[in-house]
Amino acid sequence: MLSNEIILLIAFFIAVGILLYNPSKYYGIPAALIFIGVGLFLGNDSASSFAFHNPTQTDLISQLALVVIIFVGGLHTNIKDIKRVFAEGLLLSNIGVFVTTFSLGFFVSLVTPLSIIEGLLLGAIVSSTDAAAVFGVLESKNMKMKYNSDKVLEFESATNDPMALILTLIFVSIIKSAGVEVVYLDYLTFFVQQVFVGCGLSFFLYLIIKYILEKIHFVEEGLIPIFLLCALIVFLKVNDFLGGNALIGAYILGVMLNTVDYHYKDNTLHFFNSISWLAQSIMFLLLGLQINPVELLEIIPLAILPALFLFLIARPLGVFTSYLPMRQPFKKQIFISWSGLKGATPIVFALIPLLEDLQNAELIFYIVSFIVFLSLLIHPFSMEWVAKKTKVLL
Known part of the structure; x- marks a missing residue:
């Protein structure tokens, strides 16, 4: 359990982060950079009585926060926008x-002490883009683009976490079972179970909630968001029991609920906006507190090549390969290749090897953390420039 001291620390740092983020939003600085930075540089001092290092609690809270953030992102997603970019985003x-996972994984095994399977694990962890960071940059810069490029980025960033998480869990399982014959059919079954249970359960719950919202008139506007929040918690517990993927299920549930008209809908969305910000703030802060600044600096010589390979080769290779079945302007593909912002999600996924006590888990954690920080320092400030150079900006 979190001590009173830690709760006070978190509340104080969230307040500091809000005061720093409010003016910095104008410059397109992602919330992740602000809040993780606050936790990293103000709170994570081994000599401080306020130091907090608890990967187990951080992982539990962060996984829940991710689900809430993605659910709220779905609530604000217009299904008409998804239809226009569904094939590209998928x-x-x-x-x-x-x-991206496999190209980066093999490269990492060549330039670091990590084995091929450990490199693939690292590749899976950093392969997804961050929805909160992408939404924040596009909103703060008011970037409207040709060819639905902005909608593609938003949809991709909201839906690529499940695949990254599934691959991460698969590679963790393979490393843990080293020396045992790998039954790849089991991993394929696991993938199918994650996707179909998550999607199926979210659709089933959507039908129930839709019926209730249409048939029952809630006399107090504050009851509806509480009801939906409780429904989300029920979804998480049932989904966990059935072995589905909570991230993809939460997003689909949010998108489908956005199609339902009900009383006090605007107030409900405002409520979930606040919940999402609280979830982001706590998650970013706790993740920052897990990172030791000294170790992060020491990892730079080892992590710089994997980071540059990801940004300049692995991510573009993943994008260009994805577009092979489709005809889309090359300049659009270049912009999307560069705009693969990383955020808190890879750091959350990097906690999984630590919790499983894998060999080199700490090395993977700090390489991932460096990649995230470098992305947050480079991509948000260069996206608009790249959009102008590739002429996708309206």
């Missing part, structure tokens, strides 16, 4: 993640 969030 290919990027699956084929793109797969190609």
Whole structure:
């Protein structure tokens, strides 16, 4: 359990992060960079009585926060926008993640002490883009683009976490069972179970909630968001019991609920916006507190090549491969290749090897953390420039 001291620390740092983020939003600085930075540089001092290092609690809270954030993102997603970019987004969030994972994984095994399977694990962890960071940059810069490029980025970033998480869990399982014959059919079954249970359960719950919202008139506007929040918690517990993927299920549930008209809908969305910000703030802060600044600096010589390979080769390779079945302007593909912002999600996924006590788990964690920080420092400030150079900006 979190101590009173830690709760006070988190509340104080969230307040500091809000005060720093409010003016910085104008410059397109992602919330992840602000809040993780606050936790990293103000709270994570081994000599401080406020130091907090608890990967187990951080992983539990962060996984829950991710589900809430993605659910709220779905609530704000217009299904008409999804239909226009569905094929592109689906290919990027699956084929793109797969190609990025394997290309980066093999490269990492060549330039670091990590084995091929450990490199693939690292590749899977950093293969997805961050929805909160992408939404934040596009909104703060008010970037409207040709060829639905902005909608593609938003849909991809909201849907590629499940594939990255599934690959991460598969590679963790393979490493843990080293020396035992690998039954790849079991991993294929696991993938299918994750996707179909998550999607099926979310659709079933949507039908129930839709019926209730249409048939029952809630006399108090504050009851509806509480009801939906409780429904989301029920979804998480049942989904966990059945072995589905909570991330993809939460997003689909949010998107489908956005199609339902009910009383006090605007107020409900405002409520979930606040919940999403609280979830982001706590998650970013706790993740920052898990990172030791000294170790992060020491990892730079080892992590710089994997980071550059990801940004300049692995991510573009994943994007170009995804677009092979489709005819889209090359300049659009270049822009999307560059705009693969990383955020808190890879750091959350990097906690999984730590919790499983895998060999080299800490090395993977700090390489991932460096890649995330470098992405947050480079991509948000260069996206608009790249959009102008590729002429996809309206």
